[in-house]
Amino acid sequence: xxxxxxxxxxxxxxxxxxxxxxxxxxxxxxxxxxxxxxxxxxxxxxxxxxxxxxxxxxxxxxxxxxxxxxxxxxxxxxxxxxxxxxxxxxxxxxxxxxxxxxxxxxxxxxxxxxxxxxxxxxxxxxxxxxxxxxxxxxxxxxxxxxxxxxxxxxxxxxxxxxxxxxxxxxxxxxxxxxxxxxxxxxxxxxxxxxxxxxxxxxxxxxxxxxxxxxxxxxxxxxxxxxxxxxxxxxxxxxxxxxxxxxxxxxxxxxxxxxxxxxxxxxxxxxxxxxxxxxxxxxxxxxxxxxxxxxxxxxxxxxxxxxxxxxxxxxxxxxxxxxxxxxxxxxxxxxxxxxxxxxxxxxxxxxxxxxxxxxxxxxxxxxxxxxxxxxxxxxxxxxxxxxxxxxxxxxxxxxxxxxxxxxxxxxxxxxxxxxxxxxxxxxxxxxxxxxxxxxxxxxxxxxxxxxxxxxxxxxxxxxxxxxxxxxxxxxxxxxxxxxxxxxxxxxxxxxxxxxxxxxxxxxxxxxxxxxxxxxxxxxxxxxxxxxxxxxxxxxxxxxxxxxxxxxxxxxxxxxxxxxxxxxxxxxxxxxxxxxxxxxxxxxxxxxxxxxxxxxxxxxxxxxxxxxxxxxxxxxxxxxxxxxxxxxxxxxxxxxxxxxxxxx
Ligand code: PRX
Numbered sequence: 001x002x003x004x005x006x007x008x009x010x011x012x013x014x015x016x017x018x019x020x021x022x023x024x025x026x027x028x029x030x031x032x033x034x035x036x037x038x039x040x041x042x043x044x045x046x047x048x049x050x051x052x053x054x055x056x057x058x059x060x061x062x063x064x065x066x067x068x069x070x071x072x073x074x075x076x077x078x079x080x081x082x083x084x085x086x087x088x089x090x091x092x093x094x095x096x097x098x099x100x101x102x103x104x105x106x107x108x109x110x111x112x113x114x115x116x117x118x119x120x121x122x123x124x125x126x127x128x129x130x131x132x133x134x135x136x137x138x139x140x141x142x143x144x145x146x147x148x149x150x151x152x153x154x155x156x157x158x159x160x161x162x163x164x165x166x167x168x169x170x171x172x173x174x175x176x177x178x179x180x181x182x183x184x185x186x187x188x189x190x191x192x193x194x195x196x197x198x199x200x201x202x203x204x205x206x207x208x209x210x211x212x213x214x215x216x217x218x219x220x221x222x223x224x225x226x227x228x229x230x231x232x233x234x235x236x237x238x239x240x241x242x243x244x245x246x247x248x249x250x251x252x253x254x255x256x257x258x259x260x261x262x263x264x265x266x267x268x269x270x271x272x273x274x275x276x277x278x279x280x281x282x283x284x285x286x287x288x289x290x291x292x293x294x295x296x297x298x299x300x301x302x303x304x305x306x307x308x309x310x311x312x313x314x315x316x317x318x319x320x321x322x323x324x325x326x327x328x329x330x331x332x333x334x335x336x337x338x339x340x341x342x343x344x345x346x347x348x349x350x351x352x353x354x355x356x357x358x359x360x361x362x363x364x365x366x367x368x369x370x371x372x373x374x375x376x377x378x379x380x381x382x383x384x385x386x387x388x389x390x391x392x393x394x395x396x397x398x399x400x401x402x403x404x405x406x407x408x409x410x411x412x413x414x415x416x417x418x419x420x421x422x423x424x425x426x427x428x429x430x431x432x433x434x435x436x437x438x439x440x441x442x443x444x445x446x447x448x449x450x451x452x453x454x455x456x457x458x459x460x461x462x463x464x465x466x467x468x469x470x471x472x473x474x475x476x477x478x479x480x481x482x483x484x485x486x487x488x489x490x491x492x493x494x495x496x497x498x499x500x501x502x503x504x505x506x507x508x509x510x511x512x513x514x515x516x517x518x519x520x521x522x523x524x525x526x527x528x529x530x531x532x533x534x535x536x537x538x539x540x541x542x543x544x545x546x547x548x549x550x551x552x553x554x555x556x557x558x559x560x561x562x563x564x565x566x567x568x569x570x571x572x573x574x575x576x577x578x579x580x581x582x583x584x585x586x587x588x589x590x591x592x593x594x595x596x597x598x599x600x601x602x603x604x605x606x607x608x609x610x611x612x613x614x615x616x617x618x619x620x621x622x623x624x625x626x627x628x629x630x631x632x633x634x635x636x637x638x639x640x641x642x643x644x645x646x
Pocket of ligand 1: 261382384386387409410411412413496497509512521523
């Protein structure tokens with residue numbers, strides 16, 4: 001695939017789009033030359049209780065701080081619900097499609113309002129106040145969105161923990177933000193299999209003495225243990241409170257949520273997003289990137305446990321009065337036509353998923369796609385990892401039948417919303433490129449010393465100035481925020497990604513340049529997996545790297561040194577995989593484990609990951625200079641016993 005294959009904006013699409021090529025250029029230029037004026041105007045897209053007079057107060061150096069619209073007040077849930085009631089009370093806000101094709105629900109804006117108000121009252125009844133943290137460990141059901149919005153209604157800060165995380169990971173996240181209340185369900189349901197959410201909460205709470213309340217949604221009706229005085233059924237609580245709960249007045253810079261994400265070092269950090277700027281940015285990007293128009297049915301397949309679910313299932317779409325589809329299941333259950341059956345059933349117009357799902361479905365051939373009609377589809381989106389041109393073309397030609405533009409959206413948990421993406425009515429696409437920056441976003445490419453690289457080039461991707469959706473801090477650790485994002489290249493936000501910029505100024509994200517790996521669009525820190533491995537009594541040392549994987553994008557390759565006297569056996573290998581699943585969750589399962597008597601280290605004891613990455617990628621012919629190693633012979637042994645011989 002060369003840079004020369006360009007897919008023009010379909011004419012029919014451009015004529016109805018919010019933004020065409022000329023207005024993209026004009027608005028982008030304006031957003032960069034006068035951000036105050038630009039965002040001052042755009043901020044009005046949401047309702048403020050007290051309008052802001054200040055727009056932007058941000059510094060990426062010295063005393064690093066990020067504030068937007070900071071003297072304004074608003075309520076995020078009122079923006080996502082109440083303000084639509086006059087015109088769309090009966091319109092469907094959330095279409096829920098269950099794991100089984102037989103289950104579905106339509107929740108109107110009026111019903112959403114009633115449920116969110118009741119749940120906010122339940123939270124208040126249990127003592128939750130503005131600023132308190134509420135942990136949400138729930139499946140993909142509408143009650144999860146109710147829970148997020150109920151927190152927003154009273155100014156509590158939600159921390160959604162993905163339902164695939166282990167009790168131990170859940171415990172860490174509850175402790176880090178000191179939540180006193182957890183919302184969960186009896187069990188989740190995915191692909192016909194049950195996920196023991198309540199049992200996991202019970203396990204986690206053994207080490208969380210401060211949690212006094214657990215509210216449990218009955219999803220499957222499965223048996224659960226019960227602790228009287230601590231555990232409460234959601235349906236009983238909901239029926240016992242009033243459906244009336246006026247929205248609290250919240251400062252623009254008051255926190256909306258914490259979302260834990262993996263970095264290159266240490267435990268996952270609590271990315272903190274605030275209210276005003278986040279909502280302006282999430283709603284604006286949702287409208288323009290997905291070219292959302294009234295009446296469209298929009299479906300993002302992400303889990304609400306990730307930032308994509310926060311910004312593009314819940315907050316962005318609902319702020320825009322959209323109909324957002326929430327899917328409990330998986331792409332290949334009951335069969336590999338499921339996504340497209342759901343598209344037909346609910347007449348989905350805009351579909352947003354991850355490359356890993358596209359690659360998995362592509363492997364099943366065109367049959368399962370062609371069995372469905374998909375004529376409702378107008379636009380396709382991709383997120384989470386680089387999309388390889390083959391998958392892009394299949395998505396475009398087979399799923400979209402050449403009719404639908406593809407928006408490859410690059411962004412991060414930290415960015416709150418999409419930063420680099422085509423606007424589908426304005427920007428011609430190239431398979432594999434996220435193309436051009438959104439309004440107000442100033443990408444810069446720097447070399448390892450931080451020098452700006454101009455024109456067509458390749459290097460580290462930084463952002464030169466703030467945008468309203470940017471994270472504000474790491475919860476409870478502002479120093480870590482400054483260190484992680486603003487110290488590598490002082491004065492700039494460092495994304496951790498590498499990228500190439502071509503002659504047209506298009507960006508091609510090449511993947512992480514730090515010790516973060518991206519497995520099926522899930523972000524993992526190698527350090528986390530290593531510390532899970534060394535917690536096993538038979539493991540002395542571990543080093544984890546990513547390697548290219550056909551379906552997952554990257555796979556997890558672990559080098560493990562056992563303690564003296566332990567034998568490297570097949571059963572032990574399996575045990576270690578299970579161990580990591582239990583410690584972190586199934587998404588962290590190593591794909592390959594190599595028992596390594598020694599790891600390549602420099603004389604000062606630093607593990608040379610560059611070499612480990614090459615061996616894992618089966619590129620052992622090109623190991624580069626190994627002369628600085630304390631013991632170069634370990635490399636020969638590692639190459640001989642490598643696990644990936646693809
Ligand atoms: O490496 C980039 C990759 O996912 C990382 C962010 O992961 P997370 O915070 O979990 O958020 C994922 C959903 C926004 C980025 O640093 N990434 C995300 N989108 C793309 C991508 N890489 C290439 N192309 C994308 N469209």
